[in-house]
Amino acid sequence: MGEVMETIARPVRIRRYVIPFALILLAALVVAGVLMRRTPTGATFGSADQVAMIVVGAILACAVLLLLRPRVRADEHGIEVRNVFQGKWFDWADVRAVSFPDGSPWARVELLADEYYPVMAIQAHDGQRAVDAMRALRAMHREHGGA
Template structure:
């Protein structure tokens, strides 16, 4: 494994391309469905509202899916997944894993559990995800207890 220099803190890791695609598709879908609802003259006000509500719901779901990120600062890491946010001290992170085929990074924690960190995912930008995982691993090893603790 190549040594990765530790990035300056604070640093935010997020799947930028995936986020851009999700938000762009959601916005385009909202605009198109809303325009169709407004252009169809045979629709009543309730049906138009239903179209627009459905479009807003699609946009909301895609915005929620674009939410994941991992924020590292001097005191630890904040993992923002789709619906949950968890703050971890550096000492709680024993290992940062991104194995071939993993959909995102997993953090091995000092309480014996493993936690997904969806903010680093190899989906569209595999090489960026590998760099981000290595940078987070380097930070965890220098600031926390390291991979040999426990």
């Protein structure tokens, strides 16, 4: 039996921005929650309001961190694309091409039924890493599935 080849790609550059932004957002809402007892307008906030502000900060920070979820994984059987909210598996036989249209922020899988599925894991901002990931996916597609 031969060695199983697998390609995995995730966005890299966006991590530099998303993680600090989520931490700053959480810290700002924690500080706001802790300091929001009394305002100059005379409004008074209770402990439940403070806790709610901190919980909202945690929820928003987690929502921002969802931008780190995209991943693409390909092997000899097909390609799995996981974007922010959902993932999908495609057999190589169903894939016409893996492309990166000019001006697009990310790659896409082109299907035989004249449809396409975005691949948010391979982003234009990642430069050479995106080029390398596209080359690897295209090579796998040529070898295992396509024209």
